[in-house]
Amino acid sequence: MRGADALMEALVHEGVEHIFGIPGGANLPTYDALVDADLRHIQARHEQAAGHAAEGYAHASGRTGVAFGTSGPGATNLVTAIADAMMDSIPTVFVTGQVRSDLIGTDGFQEADIVGITLPIVKHSALVTEASQIPEYIHHAFRIASTGRPGPVLVDIPSDLIREEISYTPPTELVELPGYRPIVEGNAKQIRLAAKALANARRPILYTGGGVIHADAATELREFAMSDRFPVTSTLMGLGAFPSNSDQWLGMLGMHGTRAANYAMDEADLIVAIGARFDDRITGKLSEFAPNAKIIHIDIDPAEISKNVPAHIPIVGDAKLILPKLTGEYRALQTEQERLDGWWSRIRGWQEEYPLTYEPGSDGEIKPQFMIEMLHKVTEGDAFVTSDVGQHQMWVAQYYGFNEPHRWINSGGLGTMGFGLPSAIGAKVACPGEEVVCVAGDGSLIMNVQELATAVTEDIPVKVFLMNNGFMGMVRQWQELFWDGRYSGVDNGTSPDWAKLAEAFGAKGLRCDDEADLEEMMRATLDHDGTALLDVRVSPLENCYPMIPAGNAARDMVG
Amino acid sequence: MGSPEMVRLEDLRTGRSLTGRKHVLSILVENRPGVLARVAGLFSRRGFNIDTLAVGPTDDPEVSRITLTLDGAVHPIDQVTKQLHKLINVLKIRDMEPDLTVARELALFKVSAAVESRAEIVQFAEIFRAKIVDVSRRALIIEVTGSFDKIEAFEQMLRPHGLLEMVRTGEVALSRGE
Structure with a gap:
């Protein structure tokens, strides 16, 4: 079969059903193979949008989103979506057409070094140099995009190689990548230490992020939070992992978070960060961030641990596996719930004093x-x-x-x-x-x-x-x-x-x-x-409050 | 259960991020096109400054070794290695222990060697076990291998005699034993 047909089979083998994209000269063979493939192609009107659609698909379903673009401008139009998927850890695979291999490096028509352009904004990428690599690289791409900390993977395929005849048999077992071994289990000793620290905390808070959703660990988070009366806040990306109608929910934290959430972080003695990365929109002024807190940091990406805020108890691994163990260890300690009474009355005070509120509209004005x-x-x-x-x-x-x-x-x-x-x-x-x-x-x-x-x-x-x-x-x-x-x-x-x-x-x-x-x-x-x-x-001049002005500390919220 | 084995929050400590010394990282990578660009790109994007960099083959044709040195007083080395580990083509990283490591670099120095100072230069070269590898009427080229510090010292000795050009490879390193 042609490389393009192998590409389709490899995608189907990975469970792909939908692709977002736009054809062009260099990926004509791909689009020809698409005609007979058991895949639905959604023809976007701009490659950036095809990329965002693939991201939306992944966000909503937890499955890897796929976008196609042609060489040159088709590929460069994907760049914003690729960068977006990298920043928010969205599992996505981008397949771009490239000019013929003999034209690479000659500034051929619609040639752009998309692998070079996207190097700093991909989890991984590859330029196909032999036709037989096409299905192999696709399988690698799905493995890498969807496991560990998810992210975008780009596969760039020259238009001559994708027309070549190759043989392809779908792999029967998981492909091994020698340089890729995400840590998932979580160190048992660290988990035990974290449980003991929690048992000794008087002002704990759970600070959760998008990683909880990527890990499919919302249920595990809820069980952990409810193993005691831990207050919970979340980043923008983590909303929904913990129910907003729970009385343990403090609202979002950060620049436009609630005062209760930000003040609780400011006064906490122990912060449990789960799948969150201490972004500047959360910490504000780093030197004044959570000055009283020790940090337990749970993340599947070891490089996030102590990147911005040093962690006292780092736990590297998959939140879905770690949280139940932590819940079990914590429950075994049989702590007294009353020890959080003082903390909760402080938090309830903030919630009553500073609810999210706005001036209602008058004369039909829509706020x-x-x-x-x-x-x-x-x-x-x-x-x-x-x-x-x-x-x-x-x-x-x-x-x-x-x-x-x-x-x-x-x-x-x-x-x-x-x-x-x-x-x-x-x-x-x-x-x-x-x-x-x-x-x-x-x-x-x-x-x-x-x-x-x-x-x-x-x-x-x-x-x-x-x-x-x-x-x-x-x-x-x-x-x-x-x-x-x-x-x-x-x-x-x-x-x-x-x-x-x-x-x-x-x-x-x-x-x-x-x-x-x-x-x-x-x-x-x-x-x-x-x-x-x-x-x-809506009201044209309404401002969004409350707000921590950039570079300020949580306790300096305005509005 | 509980209190006797409780952990006191005030006893919890974070790891040190800056070590304050030079680090030699020995990085095994897949021998594929673009891998060096990924490593170099990571350093520039994260604002890590490489002091020296040497790339070459290993005993395995599929694997190359990148040896680089950087200043642990400026950069959190564990953050650097963790970011490097995220590159799929990076197979293994070793932060070389100074006491357990043999590290060498090679340098070539071209000095203008007037007749009256030639003897002295030759003497320096002998002391540093350097070799004179090219001689012309106006200049000498001297080859020296050794640790980073030895080459620094040799350079200091030569400078007053008219250093015309120099080139250094950057350190390469292997751990002792095994």
Whole structure:
């Protein structure tokens, strides 16, 4: 068979059912083989969006997302999605066409050294130099992308090699990679030590991240947290792993987290970090971060341990395996629950004094926070929600209230505007029976709005709820607060007419200006049989609070 | 159960991140195109500064050895090695123990050797067990092997005599015994 046919068989062998991509000259053989393959290809309208769709697919399902692009610009258009998948540890495999092997290095038409370009932003990558490597590298790619700390893997295939005849038999056992052995078990002695430290803590807190969701360890986290009355907070990426309706839940922490969560971190004597990486949006001023706390750090990536904040008890491994052991060790110590009473009354004090709150709108004005609360109501808090990046993203994180993992899909590490719509398409493909909504910002949505064509043409009904304030809202907020209100490059004006634009793409377009109409129009958007966009005109100058100004400590929260 | 074996939080300590000394890392990597670029790229991206770097084959044709030195007073060496381990093509990393390691580099020095100072230069070379490998009317090339410090010292001796050019390979190292 041709290399391209072996590629398809290898993908099918890896359990792939869906691919997002765009063809071009160098990957014509791939697309020819696709015709006969048992795979559904979703033709995106820009490779960046194909990449984000693959990410959304992976976020929603936990399975590896796959995107195709051709050589040169097709491949470079994937770069943002690859970087995004790297920052948020999303299991993804990118297969790019490359110019013929004899043209490599000659600046041939549509040649770009995509392996070189993406070196710092991939978990691994490979340029195929012999046709027989094609299926082998694909199997390596899936192994690497989906195990250990997940991430993007790129396989670049020259157009002559993929046409060559090769023989391929699917592997019967797991491929061994000599330089790749993720540590999963967790050191038993360290786990015992962590349990004892916890038993001695008076002000403990669990600080959880996206790693808990990647590890499929939400159940294990809940059992651990409820083995005592441990307070739980989470990063943006970890929302949903622990239910927001639990009374042990303190809300998100970090720059736009709750005061209760941030103050609890500030006063904690023991922080258990699980699948979280002490990013600057969490720590704020590093030298003043959690000054009273000892750190237990559980992570599958040894390089995350003590990278930003030194750990006192590092535990390297898979949270799904470690948490039950830790729960067991902790339970065996039979601690007295009352020892946390003082800590809880301190936390309840903060929660009562500083709840998430906003000034209600008047005269029909739609407050952005109200919009998210209404979205929660009409979706019964049960939708898969994707977002772009900015104020609206933070408001969703604060006000939607996720109770299950995988349902909150956003670009946390890289902060990629334009992520929401394509990732919603990917999530809907992965979970066709679920309600998938994209909460978009008007600055972000236009960056990948062409994907409405994909949603309509490929019959992938997603619902876009556009939080339209007419600004690059988060940048405007920073200019207002930290740059003397000198607005620069943040006014989006009145273009486009979003409802008309949606209609032009063949989707349903609606617009809401009045708080009184919002619920009904949201329901109409959800009830529409097909892709729909609701342009919600929200208060243009609302700021997102509370907030830790960049470089400040948690106790210096404002708003 | 419980209290007698409890761990007191105040007794918990973190590991030291900066060691304050020079480290020689011996890194076995798969002998494939682009592997050096991955290693070098990792260093530049993470802001780690390599002092010396030497790459060459090993007894196994599938495997190359990268020997690099870096300053443990500036860089957290464990963070460097953990990041390196994440590269799939990196097979093994050894942070060489100074007392248990033979480390050598080779250097060539070209000095302008006026007639009146030639004797002295030749004498230095003998003391350092260096070899004069090229002689012309105006210049000498001297080859010396040894530890980093020995070569530094030799350079200091030669400088006053008109050092024209020099090249150093960077240290390569093997652990003693076994």
